[in-house]
Amino acid sequence: MFRTIRIPAGLLLSAVAAGAAVLIAAGPASAHVTVQPGTAEKGGVSTLAFQVPNEDDTSATTKVEVYLDPDTPLSLVSTRPVPGWKVRLEKRKLAKPVKSGHGRLTEAVSKITWSGGTIAPQQFQRFDVVLGTLPTDTDTLVFKAVQTYADGEVVRWIEGPSGAREPQHPAPVLRLTGPQEGDAHQHGSEHAAGPHTQSPAPSPSTAPASDLASDDTARAIGTTGLLIALVALALGSFGLFLALNATGRRLSARGGRTG
Numbered sequence: 001m002f003r004t005i006r007i008p009a010g011l012l013l014s015a016v017a018a019g020a021a022v023l024i025a026a027g028p029a030s031a032h033v034t035v036q037p038g039t040a041e042k043g044g045v046s047t048l049a050f051q052v053p054n055e056d057d058t059s060a061t062t063k064v065e066v067y068l069d070p071d072t073p074l075s076l077v078s079t080r081p082v083p084g085w086k087v088r089l090e091k092r093k094l095a096k097p098v099k100s101g102h103g104r105l106t107e108a109v110s111k112i113t114w115s116g117g118t119i120a121p122q123q124f125q126r127f128d129v130v131l132g133t134l135p136t137d138t139d140t141l142v143f144k145a146v147q148t149y150a151d152g153e154v155v156r157w158i159e160g161p162s163g164a165r166e167p168q169h170p171a172p173v174l175r176l177t178g179p180q181e182g183d184a185h186q187h188g189s190e191h192a193a194g195p196h197t198q199s200p201a202p203s204p205s206t207a208p209a210s211d212l213a214s215d216d217t218a219r220a221i222g223t224t225g226l227l228i229a230l231v232a233l234a235l236g237s238f239g240l241f242l243a244l245n246a247t248g249r250r251l252s253a254r255g256g257r258t259g
Contacts, residue, residue, distance in 0.1 A: 031055055031124070033064075033145045033157040035172040042176045045076060045132030050172060053124040056149055061119035063148040064127065066112045066172075072135045073108030075100035080128035085117035087127075100133055118150070134176060141174040 031053035040046035054061045068074060073094060079087045090111040098105045112129065119125045134141070144158040159167035 032170055033147060033172055035143060035174050036126075038173070039175045039177055040131075040134055041179055042134055042136045043179075044134055045130060046134060047128065047130050048174065049126040049128045050143070050145070051124055051126050052119060052145075052147060054119040054121050054149075055155075056151075056153070057121050059149040059151040059153065060121065061125075061147055062117070062150050063113065063115040063146075064125075065114075065146040065148075066127075067144040067146075068108070068110055068112070069141055069143070070110060072138060072141060073098055073105060074131055074133070075103075075105050075108070076130065076132040077109040077112070078130040079112065080130075082114065082117065082125070082127060085114045085125075085127075088113045088115075139176055141176065143172045143174065145172055 033053070034051050036049050036051055040048065050064070050066055052061065052064050068077070070092070077089060079089070081087075089109050090113070091107045092110040093107050094105065098108075112127075114127055117125070142160060144156075147155045147157065149155075155169065157169050158171050159169050160171060161167070161173070
């Protein structure tokens with residue numbers, strides 16, 4: 001005769017919840033268009049990279065547009081050639097001329113467009129730029145970005161920070177910091193050497209190296225998280241197995257006593 005075996009609800013829910021929670025935590029974060037590194041020094045010239053991932057499973061990215069903040073015109077915008085891609089800089093006339101380290105600024109780059117190339121599904125591309133002189137009167141620069149796919153889909157990464165919760169399509173944000181103490185001494189010695197002495201600009205070829213290392217680290221963390229999830233699920237299943245055996249033994253014992 002078959003007997004109905006009841007699994008304790010608390011144990012079942014705990015095992016399922018633990019496994020699901022680990023799987024959610026281990027899953028890769030949503031890939032966004034970002035600017036790397038995420039910080040730069042106020043008043044300086046910085047080599048940055050816009051990292052653009054392809055989140056589509058079937059269609060390739062064919063165009064990337066990055067808009068520069070109109071309230072903070074930059075006197076220097078230089079791009080690094082990307083094989084297979086064409087780049088175009090659009091400028092706008094300033095309502096009022098602005099003094100900069102490169103003289104009197106009457107127009108500034110307002111938009112950078114990369115087109116003609118492709119970013120295949122589940123891949124990403126870096127677009128290197130040199131920007132300066134970075135402003136000193138703000139703590140952040142927001143770069144709105146528009147990503148176009150071959151099938152016509154357009155994703156607009158234009159949402160600013162909104163409280164503690166990250167928006168669905170956040171715009172790339174560069175955080176601006178003051179000079180460190182060591183940098184201040186270095187700048188002081190540079191000024192003492194002469195007004196035309198400037199520290200060399202970072203090489204664009206070296207900028208992505210640290211970013212690639214961070215990507216490898218992220219992948220390793222994601223893989224480790226998935227392994228932990230599998231272990232958690234295995235432990236949960238083993239716990240259910242023990243619970244079933246214990247319940248079966250108790251029922252068998254009761255049957256023996258009643259028989």
